[in-house]
Amino acid sequence: MEMQKDLIVGGVELKWDLNSGQVLFEGGDVVFFWVSAMKTFFDTINEITGEEATNLVLEATGFRQGIIVGEGFKEMKEINTSNVVEWLSNTYVPAGWGYVSVEEMNVNTKNFTLYIQDDWEYKMNKLGSEEKQGIFVPAHYAGVFTGLFGSNFWYKIIKYQNESNPYTVVEYFPSVMSIQQNIRRLASRQEDKHIQELESLVAEKTNMLQDLVKELSSPMIPVLEGIVVVPLIGRYDENRAEDLINNTLNNLPKYHTRYVLLDLTGLNKDISPYTAELIDKLGSAARLLGVEVILVGISAELAMVITETMTRLKKYECLQTLQHGIYYALGKSGKSIV
Template sequence: MEKLTAKQEINVGGLDFEWNLGNGRFLFEGEDAVLFWITSAMRTFFDTIEEVSGEEAGALVLETTGYRQGLIVSEYFVKNGVSPEEASKRIPYTYASAGWGKAEIKHLNLDEKTLSIEIKDSWEYKVNKEQGKNASGKYLPAHYAGIFTGLLGTNIWYRVVKDQLTGDDCTVVEYFPSEITVSSNIHQLARKKESEKIRELELLVEEKTKDLQELVKQISSPIIPVLEDIVVVPLIGKYDESRSEDLLVKTLFNLPKYNASYLILDLTGLDHDKDMGQYGFEFIQKLGFAASLIGIETILVGISAELGASVTQSQINLSKFQCYQTLQHGIYYALSQSGKKII
């Protein structure tokens, strides 16, 4: 068995690999590197990113990482004075030696700053295949975009035109100058997530508002059968068009069920300034008229001096209704009309 202090070196295709077992180091071209199994360790890495951040955000994380790591690679070539043409020749061998698959750079146009790359059997393809993906990932296409952004001195983005994972012989990616950046993609996703969250909150508010409105309908203006053939409906709060129509339908639908002959509308809980506009008085008039059509007499009670003044100013005629100051008086009247009295 070899000692852990053993150092081994090998050169493949002009590229240096070095292992120092004593220090636990693996060097690629003099730089610290690391090895992972593709279909087990790397797949677990990708799966975990998606599990934590979601598939869409996970894809953006890998795309952004690939692009930024590509910029680091381009810095190496630029720092060493390697031209884009020469770098294009070196990159396929360098990446093939590191197990990144077969890559062939074609149609490099320095004037238009465009190119295409054919990629076959890359580690990302193998990971995505193990994951059961329907399309290849964005790490490698974005990685090469980062490399050529640095080499060509302008922002380069990509478009996948063929995909090995969907049955093509290889993945073909076209590269071109673009205003698309990883930062703009991050902001776009953040805005999308924010919009989705806002919409979720809006839907929740709408749902809760509907529940609240339904609750208000159930507990406001209840129909109270106080005595035989006498029903009281207390009016509380402001009655807009929707609430007024709901109460009108509810009252007229339920009055026959109680065999009512008298409908007492109790206005005690109304604020003549806040609750009783022109529409409010029209609603009372409309409800009383509709009740009379089914043979029920309407009695108004709880009319304060202020409310009476508002009625006068509204020019709504409520004189055809019997009006009393208190609910007790209204009930006494209804009983007397039936030939009854409270003993």
Template sequence: MGEKKQQQHVDIQGVTYGFNVEEGEVQFEGHDVLIFWIESAMKSFLDTIEEVSGDDAANVVMHSAGFRMGEIVGEYFEKYEIENIMELFPKIYASAGWGAFTVVEFSPEKASLVIRMKNSWEYKINKLQGKTQSGSFLTGHLAGIFTRLFKQNIGCELAKSQLTGAEYDEFHCRPSSVCPIDNIHNYARKQEQKEIEKLEEKVRERTQDLTKLVKDISSPIIPVLDQIVVVPLLGKYDELRSEDMMMQIMENLPKYTANYLILDVTGIDEVVDEYTINLIRKLTDATSLLGTKSILVGVSPQLGITLTQSAYDLRSIECFSTLKHAIHYALAQEGKMITDK
């Protein structure tokens, strides 16, 4: 096998590039790198992220990715004195095609600095995308670099932007109580909360629909013959359900012009409480005011005992064991009867 071809080195303002075409390698300061076209490949890459994840998620992803990449770059700069970094930093980024960087203010005591940047790759892509607001990668990237160098959380914000007509992008970096990586977790929690809220809203809507359905089916008025209607009482009644039942019947009964209301209590729970007794009493009393006579059918032994113990006067109420007997009775009172053909 032949010997590996020696790399060709290029020095640009003290920054070294290495090229080995046969091996398909490019190195920047001794580390492997790869080169993208900004206005096509990189733009397509960012467009795809935004298309797949949406603008909000893409913004968080780019900011966090920039921060983590910045921490790696900060590790590289740690071998230099901080003052030398401020001189070397712009040269390295300019030679790598990131844009023209200038450190205009720097305070190592306050761990703060102001950086101006012209024609960054992010600005170029954002401009091609037709955006009016700058991306978040570079702010995260600078925060990551100086968080690593200053050994404390550093936040970075864009104070001026070329996209809005400024001559340059201006970044203000200073200590912050929040680590940019927290953005990922905060965003995830916000998205989870949004999904929970959506689910809760669906549950509320469904509960309302089911509650209405229960009301409708638990207090139906069934017209069986002319001037005779049946209302089945089912299950257990509490204060709210009793009030709903009362309202439903009193609002809808008049349209049937019924002379007889048959209350079928066959489906009442075996354990009868005061709400059920009061409902029966109120229904029979209220419907009598409308000129409708109430008839009870299907009274269980337990319900009969409870009604008797409640001192409710049933002498004005006709009671039958079955619905069939009650219907025949009501028809007879109207001078009618059901006969076979």
């Protein structure tokens, strides 16, 4: 029984050695796949990496495979610009890549226009529910020209094969564009996208934190009828100061307030001129509404600061503890705790 099969198709030699399971195409090992199997392979890449990365993988892989083919056949067939037309068709048609033909060629500039019909990638994409356009095969031929002529070629797709167009038409030309540049651009875009996502997340968390700070930075605590406590905590900038004043003044009528105890315990001696101005501004505005402001939580250190550098606060009743402030406000109201 003969265990080796030899076949010549369009000048291309194919061999099958059934003993070793080896298949040769022009002396090189090849593997056959169903188009549907290739579709599964490509769909898996897309599922894992996403469409944009998949397209770049297909383009880069097709291009680099083409370089291998071009360099290999250049040595075997001594291919040059004049016989590349015949070689392309004779090589790729027997390999099951569909019809391919160089319809336009400029020998001086080495520009080629390929007509490609019914290639395996086109057939593969037709099996899917979504209409996709080929990228592996067009990029592959760019790699082929790069390998044949030893300089970088790139491509531009003029039109794709569809019901209206019987061929995919692709222009090929020498170019400084390289697949490495495309890979770097994708990496840069993905990095930029990641940075934008992080910036968006940071902005969202910052807004949430700012809202929380607003809620916590100017609370009003009603302790007894007509008496509320407003604790001051930390440093105050323009935004926090505005929130404190607006929130306090707007809620005074709600509690029928007569006395506001500004608790400075959370400031310790860390009271800036800006904070002192804020206290005075709030006290003056409250007075116009018939409300008296009393400063409580005055430590020894804070008392020294107010005496030496913030004399405007001396006009307010200042008491050592919140408890003293409550007793004082009650006494002025003619009430006491029994």
